[in-house]
Amino acid sequence: GQQVMQIPQYQHVQEGEDFTTYCNSSTTLSNIQWYKQRPGGHPVFLIQLVKSGEVKKQKRLTFQFGEAKKNSSLHITATQTTDVGTYFCAGPKGNKLVFGAGTILRVKS
Amino acid sequence: DGGITQSPKYLFRKEGQNVTLSCEQNLNHDAMYWYRQDPGQGLRLIYYSQIVNDFQKGDIAEGYSVSREKKESFPLTVTSAQKNPTAFYLCASSIDTGGSTNEQFFGPGTRLTVL
Numbered sequence A: 001g002q003q004v005m006q007i008p009q010y011q012h013v014q015e016g017e018d019f020t021t022y023c024n025s026s027t028t029l030s031n032i033q034w035y036k037q038r039p040g041g042h043p044v045f046l047i048q049l050v051k052s053g054e055v056k057k058q059k060r061l062t063f064q065f066g067e068a069k070k071n072s073s074l075h076i077t078a079t080q081t082t083d084v085g086t087y088f089c090a091g092p093k094g095n096k097l098v099f100g101a102g103t104i105l106r107v108k109s
Numbered sequence B: 001d002g003g004i005t006q007s008p009k010y011l012f013r014k015e016g017q018n019v020t021l022s023c024e025q026n027l028n029h030d031a032m033y034w035y036r037q038d039p040g041q042g043l044r045l046i047y048y049s050q051i052v053n054d055f056q057k058g059d060i061a062e063g064y065s066v067s068r069e070k071k072e073s074f075p076l077t078v079t080s081a082q083k084n085p086t087a088f089y090l091c092a093s094s095i096d097t098g099g100s101t102n103e104q105f106f107g108p109g110t111r112l113t114v115l
Helices: none
Strands: A003-008 A010-014 A018-026 A032-037 A043-049 A055-058 A062-067 A071-076 A085-093 A096-101 A103-108 B006-007 B009-011 B021-023 B033-035 B045-052 B054-057 B065-068 B076-078 B087-094 B112-115
Touching: A003 A085, A010 A018, A018 A085, A018 A103, A032 A071, A043 A055, A043 A062, A043 B054, A096 B045, B006 B087, B009 B021, B021 B033, B021 B087, B021 B112, B045 B087, B076 B087
Parallel strands: A010 A103, B009 B112
Antiparallel strands: A003 A018, A018 A071, A032 A043, A032 A085, A055 A062, A062 A071, A085 A096, A085 A103, B006 B021, B021 B076, B033 B045, B033 B087, B045 B054, B065 B076, B087 B112
């Protein structure tokens, strides 16, 4: 069945360093969504990408959707302590979303 | 103040007891979902409902049951048949039946511990 793989599982960076998490699907996706979950909190929607090769920015966050629509990435420039949490990608499967396992980001100040 | 509420935040039960987790939304969303979250495994779909009085099994439905008698409510029962029920349970909703293309809004979650 469709799987959404996410790497790395965990990353610990120094404040000010960049961070990237990658998402790969075994099948072509019609869209991909990204969510952030703060420690002790619940997932919050960040963005949805639909078009092949699409790039969207939200302040220091840059989201990309691959040309083949099977992979995506989230890049954070100059991380801050407020960026800590788990970042999930999610791709559609019928009327459901399949979530990646998430990348846990820790930031050392 | 619109949103999704789940109660309680923490729940403790003895092994062998059924327990029902509540989920209420006032966003007027058609679709609702229940996920289970375990460390390192992301979110796994238990059940989902696209419309009142209808619901479908997700990937890990065994040992769980749901009902959708009202649009705003989607309670989840963790039965004694669930072999490893201790987990963080998240309820979510999305605006319509195109759940895979609409963002999902999550409740604050219920952390269930079975002793």
